[in-house]
Amino acid sequence: MCPTPSHRWTLSAPLAALALMLLTWAAPAASAQLQITDAATGVPLSEAVVEIYAPSSAGATRAAAGGYQVVQRHATFIPHVLLIPVGAEVSFPNRDTTRHQVYSFSPAHPFSLDLYLQETPPPERFDHAGVVVLGCNIHDAMEAFIVVSDAPYRTLTGDDGRAVFDLPPGQHRLRVWHPRLEDTHLEWWEGEIVADQSREVALTLAASLPPVPAPSALQQRFQRALEQTQAN
Amino acid sequence: MSFRRRLLLIMLAVMAVAQLVAAIATLGTIHRDVMQKGGRELEVGLGVMRQLLDERGKQLRDSVGILTSDFGFKSAIASQDQGTLASVLANHGERVGADMVLLAAPDGTIVASSHHAPGTPMPFPRLWRQVRQAGEATGVVLQDQRPYQFVMLPVRAPNLIGWVGMGFLLDTPLADEMARLTRLQVSFLVSGAEQTSGAPGDALDDAAGDISGGMKGYVAGALAQVPPTAVSALRADLARGEYLHHSGVDSRLDALVLASPLMISKSASDTGRGQVYAVVEHPRADLLAVFQALGWRLAAIFAVTLALTALVAAFSARSMSRP
Known part of the structure; x- marks a missing residue:
């Protein structure tokens, strides 16, 4: 499963290294373009995580050391999908008037933060790569994902479903994850990519469980009642 | 034989035959009607029964749904520890009065069960197909030749971490x-x-x-x-x-x-x-109770009419035979 991070240049002859460097300089536009779509409809997919296990070079994804946040607002985790490097810390500030709990039973990082309001608990540090599915035990509809990645090249797609990388030459291992790929949310689509290739990845979205409905009529009534008592 | 007696006998015979034919026809129709009504009652009864079973299924589904959304239950399931799994399944199964409880991995392999060995594939193929299509299922299954009304629901944390099935004996x-x-x-x-x-x-x-x-x-x-x-x-x-x-x-x-x-x-x-x-x-016996009562009543009416006819015939024959 895991890539070999020690897979580095092993060329000993300096001349060969120089020649290779020249070659890569000569073709700097070796950018790989990926288009992630839904296989059923052909629609571009946002919130897809693309990982490429290529030897780290100038174009590798630079990671912010910290400052990652998953905010709780209107009984929703924001963002829905957060991509972080291994070892990053994430805090979970609550911007709602109700308390929230945060838990995950995912093998990569099982944890649980007891119900809290304004006093944000200390950030969680994610030391293992994998998908961490977040939930709140008093709001079944709340769901979010932290994808902890150890891939040198990684990105989260936007609405256009596109991902662009500056890769070192050669063929590399490619992984794609999407929240609707399947129901356990822990599996990846696996493939390969060549440095200057433009390819489309059509994902079969097999997640069949119906989403937990957003705030129900009952919850909305409680919300209104709460707001009224606060106004008085 | 006098004309009077002959007339009396002929009238009585005609009367009796007419009455008998009418009685047989009536009783036949009524028998058919009683059986038809009985059949209709059975159809309605069976329909009501199926409806009741469906309603019970929905009720069981809701009860099991509340259990599978219980956070304590989910965290016990996520523990993957056999002893904990078995005891939480037994405990929560008892809460809803289930006769069979099982936990399966997302791919359908049995993780723990009151009736199946861990590691075996999903024992109820029809129900499993339904689960894969609709995300949950309620139906009747056979286990050890006993019929259970069975509910299978996902355990979401909030991703799918397993399937819980609970069976209720049709007893x-x-x-x-x-x-x-x-x-x-x-x-x-x-x-x-x-x-x-x-x-x-x-x-x-x-x-x-x-x-x-x-x-x-x-x-x-x-x-x-x-x-x-x-x-x-x-x-x-x-x-x-x-x-x-x-x-x-x-x-x-x-x-x-x-x-x-x-x-x-x-x-x-x-x-x-x-x-x-x-x-x-x-x-x-229940169905034909009405029919038998009616039979007796018809026989009584038959006897009375016959006697009346005999009387009337006797009188009219006397008046007719006079010059």
């Missing part, structure tokens, strides 16, 4: 409750499940096996009181497809019978696994 108390509501005799009958040697639907084999083995197949409700031979004869009839579309009289049970299979979508691979029937009966 005599349930049959009795439905009997009270439908005012019919209600039973649950398992048929064809004990055949391990294959030969699905082999009625003779089935019946023979039952007679030699005594109370072999599962029966709950009114039919549990009936001699096993009558039950196995009914099994054989059901295997031939009788009583499933139209009610019919079973002479051994001396009742009007209608049945309905409770396990859905019988595909070729499933036929060897047996079937669960809901059986409703209307005892013939």
Whole structure:
């Protein structure tokens, strides 16, 4: 499963290294373009995580050391999908008037933060790569994902479903994850990519469980009642 | 023989024949009507029973749903520790009064179960197909030749971490409750499940096996009181497809019978696994009580009219025979 991070240049002859460097300089536009779509409809997919296990070079994804946040607002985790490097810390500030709990039973990082309001608990540090599915035990509809990645090249797609990388030459291992790929949310689509290739990845979205409905009529009534008592 | 006597006899004979023909026609029509009404009552009763079972299924689904959304339950499931799993399944199964509880991995492999070994594949293929399509399922399954109403729901944390299934035996108390509501005799009958040697639907084999083995197949409700031979004869009839579309009289049970299979979508691979029937009966004695009372009344009317006719005929014959 895991890539070999020690897979580095092993060329000993300096001349060969120089020649290779020249070659890569000569073709700097070796950018790989990926288009992630839904296989059923052909629609571009946002919130897809693309990982490429290529030897780290100038174009590798630079990671912010910290400052990652998953905010709780209107009984929703924001963002829905957060991509972080291994070892990053994430805090979970609550911007709602109700308390929230945060838990995950995912093998990569099982944890649980007891119900809290304004006093944000200390950030969680994610030391293992994998998908961490977040939930709140008093709001079944709340769901979010932290994808902890150890891939040198990684990105989260936007609405256009596109991902662009500056890769070192050669063929590399490619992984794609999407929240609707399947129901356990822990599996990846696996493939390969060549440095200057433009390819489309059509994902079969097999997640069949119906989403937990957003705030129900009952919850909305409680919300209104709460707001009224606060106004008085 | 005098003219008077002859006239009297002829009039009486004509009268009697007319009365008898009328009585036979009336009784025949009424018998047919009584049986038809009985059949309709059975149809309505069976419909109500199926509806009640559906409602019970929904109710069980909701109860099990509340259990599977329980955070303590989810965290115990996520622990993946066999001892904890078994005890939480037993504890939560007890809360809803389940007779069978199982936990399966997202791919359907049994993780822990009251009736199955861990690591075995999902035992209920029909239900599992339904689960894969709809995300949950409720239906009737057979386990160890006993019928269970079974609910299978996902455990979400909030991603899918497993499937919980709970089974509720279709037993005599349930049959009795439905009997009270439908005012019919209600039973649950398992048929064809004990055949391990294959030969699905082999009625003779089935019946023979039952007679030699005594109370072999599962029966709950009114039919549990009936001699096993009558039950196995009914099994054989059901295997031939009788009583499933139209009610019919079973002479051994001396009742009007209608049945309905409770396990859905019988595909070729499933036929060897047996079937669960809901059986409703209307005892013939009850049905024909009205008919018999009417028969007696008709006989009384017949006698009275005959006597009256005789009187009138005698008088009129006397007046007629006079010059």
